[in-house]
Amino acid sequence: xxxxxxxxxxxxxxxxxxxxxxxxxxxxxxxxxxxxxxxxxxxxxxxxxxxxxxxxxxxxxxxxxxxxxxxxxxxxxxxxxxxxxxxxxxxxxxxxxxxxxxxxxxxxxxxxxxxxxxxxxxxxxxxxxxxxxxxxxxxxxxxxxxxxxxxxxxxxxxxxxxxxxxxxxxxxxxxxxxxxxxxxxxxxxxxxxxxxxxxxxxxxxxxxxxxxxxxxxxxxxxxxxxxxxxxxxxxxxxxxxxxxxxxxxxxxxxxxxxxxxxxxxxxxxxxxxxxxxxxxxxx
Amino acid sequence: xxxxxxxxxxxxxxxxxxxxxxxxxxxxxxxxxxxxxxxxxxxxxxxxxxxxxxxxxxxxxxxxxxxxxxxxxxxxxxxxxxxxxxxxxxxxxxxxxxxxxxxxxxxxxxxxxxxxxxxxxxxxxxxxxxxxxxxxxxxxxxxxxxxxxxxxxxxxxxxxxxxxxxxxxxxxxxxxxxxxxxxxxxxxxxxxxxxxxxxxxxxxxxxxxxxxxxxxxxxxxxxxxxxxxxxxxxxxxxxxxxxxxxxxxxxxxxxxxxxxxxxxxxxxxxxxxxxxxxxxxxxxxxxxxxxxxxxxxxxxxxxxxxxxxxxxxxxxxxxxxxxxxxxxxxxxxxxxxxxxxxxxxxxxxxxxxxxxxxxxxxxxxxxxxxxxxxxxxxxxxxxxxxxxxxxxxxxxxxxxxxxxxxxxxxxxxxxxxxxxxxxxxxxxxxxxxxxxxxxxxxxxxxxxxxxxxxxxxxxxxxxxxxxxxxxxxxxxxxxxxxxxxxxxxxxxxxxxxxxxxxxxxxxxxxxxxxxxxxxxxxxxxxxxxxxxxxxxxxxxxxxxxxxxxxxxxxxxxxxxxxx
Numbered sequence: 001x002x003x004x005x006x007x008x009x010x011x012x013x014x015x016x017x018x019x020x021x022x023x024x025x026x027x028x029x030x031x032x033x034x035x036x037x038x039x040x041x042x043x044x045x046x047x048x049x050x051x052x053x054x055x056x057x058x059x060x061x062x063x064x065x066x067x068x069x070x071x072x073x074x075x076x077x078x079x080x081x082x083x084x085x086x087x088x089x090x091x092x093x094x095x096x097x098x099x100x101x102x103x104x105x106x107x108x109x110x111x112x113x114x115x116x117x118x119x120x121x122x123x124x125x126x127x128x129x130x131x132x133x134x135x136x137x138x139x140x141x142x143x144x145x146x147x148x149x150x151x152x153x154x155x156x157x158x159x160x161x162x163x164x165x166x167x168x169x170x171x172x173x174x175x176x177x178x179x180x181x182x183x184x185x186x187x188x189x190x191x192x193x194x195x196x197x198x199x200x201x202x203x204x205x206x207x208x209x210x211x212x213x214x215x216x217x218x219x220x221x222x223x224x225x226x227x228x229x230x231x232x233x234x235x236x237x238x239x240x241x242x243x244x245x246x247x248x249x250x251x252x253x254x255x256x257x258x259x260x261x262x263x264x265x266x267x268x269x270x271x272x273x274x275x276x277x278x279x280x281x282x283x
Numbered sequence: 284x285x286x287x288x289x290x291x292x293x294x295x296x297x298x299x300x301x302x303x304x305x306x307x308x309x310x311x312x313x314x315x316x317x318x319x320x321x322x323x324x325x326x327x328x329x330x331x332x333x334x335x336x337x338x339x340x341x342x343x344x345x346x347x348x349x350x351x352x353x354x355x356x357x358x359x360x361x362x363x364x365x366x367x368x369x370x371x372x373x374x375x376x377x378x379x380x381x382x383x384x385x386x387x388x389x390x391x392x393x394x395x396x397x398x399x400x401x402x403x404x405x406x407x408x409x410x411x412x413x414x415x416x417x418x419x420x421x422x423x424x425x426x427x428x429x430x431x432x433x434x435x436x437x438x439x440x441x442x443x444x445x446x447x448x449x450x451x452x453x454x455x456x457x458x459x460x461x462x463x464x465x466x467x468x469x470x471x472x473x474x475x476x477x478x479x480x481x482x483x484x485x486x487x488x489x490x491x492x493x494x495x496x497x498x499x500x501x502x503x504x505x506x507x508x509x510x511x512x513x514x515x516x517x518x519x520x521x522x523x524x525x526x527x528x529x530x531x532x533x534x535x536x537x538x539x540x541x542x543x544x545x546x547x548x549x550x551x552x553x554x555x556x557x558x559x560x561x562x563x564x565x566x567x568x569x570x571x572x573x574x575x576x577x578x579x580x581x582x583x584x585x586x587x588x589x590x591x592x593x594x595x596x597x598x599x600x601x602x603x604x605x606x607x608x609x610x611x612x613x614x615x616x617x618x619x620x621x622x623x624x625x626x627x628x629x630x631x632x633x634x635x636x637x638x639x640x641x642x643x644x645x646x647x648x649x650x651x652x653x654x655x656x657x658x659x660x661x662x663x664x665x666x667x668x669x670x671x672x673x674x675x676x677x678x679x680x681x682x683x684x685x686x687x688x689x690x691x692x693x694x695x696x697x698x699x700x701x702x703x704x705x706x707x708x709x710x711x712x713x714x715x716x717x718x719x720x721x722x723x724x725x726x727x728x729x730x731x732x733x734x735x736x737x738x739x740x741x742x743x744x745x746x747x748x749x750x751x752x753x754x755x756x757x758x759x760x761x762x763x764x765x766x767x768x769x770x771x772x773x774x775x776x777x778x779x780x781x782x783x784x785x786x787x788x789x790x791x792x793x794x795x796x797x798x799x800x801x802x803x804x805x806x807x808x809x810x811x812x813x814x815x816x817x818x819x820x821x822x823x824x825x826x827x828x829x830x831x832x833x834x835x836x837x838x839x840x841x842x843x844x845x846x
Contacts, residue, residue, distance in 0.1 A: 008704075010704045010705075041688070043685065043686055043687060043688050043689070043690065043691075044685070044686055046685045051696075056705070058693070058695070059693075059695075059704045059705055062691055063691060064685035064691055064692045064693065065692075065693045065694070065695075065703070066532075066533065066536055066694055067693070067694065067695040067696055067697060067703075067705070068529065068532070068559070068696055069529065069555055069556065069559055069696050072525070072529040072556070075521065075525070075526040075527075075529035075530045075533065076529050076530070076532060076533040076536075077533060078521070078526075078530050078533060079493075079529065079530035079531060079532060079533020079534040079535075079536070079537065079541075080533040080534070080536060080537045080685070081533075081537075082491055082517065082519065082530070082533070082534055082537070082539075083491070083533070083534045083535075083536070083537025083538055083539040083541075083684075084537045084538065084539075084684070084685070084686055086686065087537070087685055087686060104522050104523060104526070105522065105526055105529075107522075108521065108522040108526070260517060260519070261517050266490045266491065266517065266537075266539045267537055267538040267539050267684065267686065269490060269515065271486075271487075271488035271490075271540075271656045272485055272486070272514060272515045272516075274486075274651060275482045275485055275486050275514070275651055276651065277513060278482065278510055278513055278514060279472055279482065279649060279651065282472035282473055282474045282478065283311075283312075283470045283471070283472055283473075
């Protein structure tokens with residue numbers, strides 16, 4: 001399948017040079033790859049996105065989409081998987097979306113090992129609402145609503161997800177498209193909860209591209225053992241001179257859907273023809 | 284006429300509710316019509332719980348405030364309720380835990396001692412109490428033992444032994460109150476609103492139930508969880524109500540019929556998702572179980588004060604269905620209708636219930652033929668590219684689901700075009716708003732063929748009582764206690780409002796009284812808004828309790844000017 005078949009007629013309104021373009025392109029290539037390799041049919045892919053600049057990705061890919069409320073990508077996808085676990089679902093969320101408004105859902109989906117992929121467009125800022133702090137905004141970052149600079153300790157999303165039991169924890173970078181593409185493909189093929197925090201530059205409010213580029217390195221090229229939780233935890237601490245990207249942690253664990261309903265696909269099931277047997281218990 | 288009313292009470296954890304339920308089942312099994320209301324506090328152990336059990340050879344719709352017997356597992360039960368006893372009433376009590384001397388007949392029974400004799404556990408006091416109560420009402424032990432066996436399975440042996448000891452003790456020491464005659468009739472279930480609403484939804488094709496525990500709707504979650512395998516459904520309890528509602532949207536988008544249940548506070552948390560169901564035209568059914576509010580209110584009690592809340596729930600303008608069943612039979616039928624209408628018109632539907640309806644048991648007919656899976660608006664085929672929000676005359680767009688070949692199914696919380704892409708132009712917004720609102724015409728037409736209201740009592744009467752929801756039961760019973768001709772209009776559908784029925788009936792009446800368990804007359808103001816009729820007289824209260832038929836009859840007589 002040609003990647004252009006996922007092109008949407010909708011006009012793209014992201015700022016020129018936005019990191020979202022890298023994620024969009026990578027995601028479309030991954031979907032084409034998934035179809036080409038026979039993993040899924042195109043109609044079996046569903047994406048969901050929250051509210052914020054990133055959310056527009058639902059309109060920008062010609063594929064089934066659930067353009068949900070702010071912060072609610074995870075529960076929407078959970079519902080979709082409960083209805084039809086044959087579907088391949090990929091969620092896109094912002095850092096405000098995933099780590100502020102919807103953080104509880106993220107925690108629980110990780111702990112349940114729901115078979116979904118979550119890609120967080122982490123630009124460390126609320127951009128669509130013209131710059132406010134998010135849970136990943138660095139200390140000292142000034143915005144109109146925090147003119148003296150943010151003083152709240154930023155959240156480490158990788159530590160959070162490791163602690164919650166996510167079975168696939170990774171970090172991508174919008175400045176390295178090839179790496180991001182490979183990472184998303186790996187995540188989409190992971191059976192279980194796959195989480196990628198993508199360091200994304202925002203040309204308008206947080207242009208980090210040139211700042212991060214020289215610091216970023218791929219941990220998977222430095223002999224990191226992805227099954228070693230302690231090593232993943234240590235790597236995830238690194239932030240100053242070197243910024244690690246890649247797959248930090250990956251293990252196999254039974255998925256939520258399987259434990260909830262075995263192999264049933266509820267969308268295929270016929271309605272119960274009679275409730276007589278249960279009603280009898282009340283006679 | 285046989286009509287009995289007794290109370291059983293004890294501390295939370297003593298097993299009062301289960302025992303009253305078993306007694307109700309026994310009475311139902313004998314062919315009597317039973318009703319059991321439970322009253323419990325928001326705690327696990329201690330405190331004071333009680334149930335009132337009513338049974339009659341006629342259909343009963345409510346408990347009665349007054350009782351002829353108190354069965355007390357502790358002292359508090361006697362202290363709290365002795366004033367509710369009728370003349371010549373009796374106090375049956377565990378003489379190892381309580382004592383009673385006073386104007387009523389004292390019936391001590393050494394329940395705790397009986398347990399010790401057979402090396403039982405304290406909860407088994409209930410079985411001896413059941414035996415004693417059975418004797419007092421002339422109920423033989425056979426049906427009691429059958430019900431105990433069904434309830435306790437292999438552990439039943441000691442319970443049967445205790446029931447016999449309780450029965451024998453009563454026989455040796457007390458006179459029977461009366462001898463209940465079994466009645467031959469078609470068996471009906473003895474069932475709660477929670478159980479009935481669940482079964483109605485399942486019969487209409489529901490496959491997934493999602494809820495976060497909150498009284499009084501926890502009873503639905505418990506039922507769905509317990510019976511999920513037999514019903515072929517999946518019951519899910521996620522992290523919070525916001526998760527619940529958004530998951531439900533995902534399930535329905537995935538092509539599966541889904542219901543959620545909550546109380547007023549939980550539904551408050553679901554508002555944004557409820558609005559999204561309107562915007563994205565995703566059919567989801569919400570059961571809202573009312574309890575006294577504001578805020579946490581009086582969590583384990585009842586009220587009818589969320590009518591205005593659900594009618595206006597969610598930001599923005601969009602069609603919705605709101606239906607308020609008055610008993611479990613209606614809950615079964617209305618659940619089916621809510622599910623079918625939601626899926627036909629792609630709108631959110633609310634089944635508005637309350638603690639009194641969700642948790643009280645009643646002997647009532649459930650005819651499962653009344654609920655089917657009606658044809659929905661699922662698309663069979665389409666020309667060209669699939670449009671999830673295709674403009675149609677009815678406003679209903681053919682719906683399909685992800686996984687369908689040659690269809691890209693895009694839903695959105697943003698205002699959108701026919702494909703589901705976000706839009707902002709005034710023309711585009713207007714057109715899509717109109718499309719959604721147009722669906723109300725079809726819903727109204729559809730409802731014309733359904734029971735949106737019910738008319739009870741004397742159809743010639745000029746005096747009219749208007750009520751909704753679980754208050755139906757108290758009104759029906761109160762009417763039997765008033766020797767004047769009365770007509771009762773029960774309004775079942777609140778949105779769309781059945782003005783085509785209500786206006787006609789209000790015009791035929793000379794004197795009208797509205798009865799509601801709220802203090803602001805929410806139905807009354809809705810009727811004014813929808814029909815222009817202002818009902819001047821009302822019996823309103825919000826004391827966290829349902830109406831007692833006897834008390835209500837007195838109030839109705841006063842407001843109609845008959846006393």
